[in-house]
Amino acid sequence: MDDEPVSFAASFDDPRITDQFCRRVVDDGAVTLLGVVHDHPASIARVELVLEAASPDVLALELPPAAIPLYRMYARDPSPAPRFGGEMAAAIRAADGVDLRGIDAPSWSFLRQLVHRLVGERVAPSTARRVLSSVGSATRTAVTCRLAATLTHATSMTVAYDDPIEYDCDHTDSPERQAAHEQAHVAGVQALLGGADASAVAYRDETRERCMIDRLEAARRQGSVVAVVGVDHLEAIETALSS
Numbered sequence: 001m002d003d004e005p006v007s008f009a010a011s012f013d014d015p016r017i018t019d020q021f022c023r024r025v026v027d028d029g030a031v032t033l034l035g036v037v038h039d040h041p042a043s044i045a046r047v048e049l050v051l052e053a054a055s056p057d058v059l060a061l062e063l064p065p066a067a068i069p070l071y072r073m074y075a076r077d078p079s080p081a082p083r084f085g086g087e088m089a090a091a092i093r094a095a096d097g098v099d100l101r102g103i104d105a106p107s108w109s110f111l112r113q114l115v116h117r118l119v120g121e122r123v124a125p126s127t128a129r130r131v132l133s134s135v136g137s138a139t140r141t142a143v144t145c146r147l148a149a150t151l152t153h154a155t156s157m158t159v160a161y162d163d164p165i166e167y168d169c170d171h172t173d174s175p176e177r178q179a180a181h182e183q184a185h186v187a188g189v190q191a192l193l194g195g196a197d198a199s200a201v202a203y204r205d206e207t208r209e210r211c212m213i214d215r216l217e218a219a220r221r222q223g224s225v226v227a228v229v230g231v232d233h234l235e236a237i238e239t240a241l242s243s
Contacts, residue, residue: 007019007024008022008023008024008032009021009022009023009024012049012050012053014045014049014175015175015176015178015179015180016042016043016045016046016049016175016178016179016182017046017049017050018179020035020183020231021034021035021036021043021046021231021234022034022035022046022050023035023234023238025238025241025242027241027242028220029220029221029223029224029225030220030224030225031216031219031220031224031225031226031227031241032050032054032056032224032225032226032227033227033229033234033237033238033241034046034047034050034226034227034228034229035229035230035231035232035233035234036087036228036229036230036231037182037185037186037230037231038086038087038165038230039086039087039164039165039166039167040086040087040165040167040178040181040182040185041081041167041169041170041171041173041178042175042178042179042181042182043086043087043182044081044086044087044090044171045171045175045178046087047087047090047091047094047228048090048091048094050226051091051094051095051226052094054224054226056095056098056223056224056225056226057098057099057222057223057224057225058098058099058100058101058219058220058222058223058224058225058226059091059092059095059098059099059100059101059225059226059227059228060101060102060103060212060215060216060219060225060226060227060228061088061091061092061100061101061102061103061104061227061228062088062103062104062212062227062228062229062230062233063088063102063103063104064102064104064105065101065102066102067102068100068101068102070085071085071088071089071092072092072100074088074089074092075089075090075092075093075096076093077089077093080171081171083164084164086164086165087228088228091226091228095226099222101215101219103211103212103215103216103219103227104208104211104212105207105208105211109211109214167181167185168181169181186231190232205232205233206236208233209233209236209237209240212227212229212233212237213236213237213240213241216237216241217241220241
């Protein structure tokens with residue numbers, strides 16, 4: 001009997017790179033999807049290791065295009081792990097010189113699709129207000145990133161738009177310790193999902209995913225792609241790119 005083929009994740013023999021967080025879609029162009037937890041040391045190691053091995057033509061990040069200049073600057077940090085920008089800055093640094101694209105909202109295509117869906121599905125006004133409020137917050141974040149990049153470029157100091165998240169483990173811990181902590185964190189967050197704003201979050205995030213999928217479809221026509229996205233988006237994006 002022939003041996004079962006080894007998955008892309010299993011080929012690394014690293015507990016931080018597993019099928020839970022790493023998917024490879026080869027239909028109509030190779031796309032490697034890396035699910036991450038923001039600022040987590042296991043996620044930072046994952047993107048560094050995979051990008052070192054993959055050497056993609058395009059690096060796609062779950063960031064709004066307006067935030068890319070700031071994260072480029074974070075990536076210049078010579079520390080073992082970037083002080084700011086977490087896994088996104090680490091990915092940019094590991095894939096130095098690669099075609100870099102921000103694939104997340106806000107963008108005009110995202111806003112068009114979101115409004116079309118809210119109107120077409122006759123969403124309750126209270127839900128629509130919560131959706132639009134969350135979009136407004138995301139837009140302010142993107143603008144803040146652009147301003148921070150401008151100030152960082154114009155001065156000798158690094159301007160951060162938020163503080164890094166601290167976990168009960170760091171990059172000095174063993175790969176096994178990092179992996180176990182990240183998996184427990186993801187399980188805990190997923191158990192808490194839901195609540196009063198669940199429908200509003202679903203409208204926003206499903207539209208974000210659709211826009212990210214569209215941009216990845218365009219990127220894969222330019223060559224191989226590595227996409228770094230939140231782990232909660234991994235399943236939907238993989239399914240859409242495989243269909």
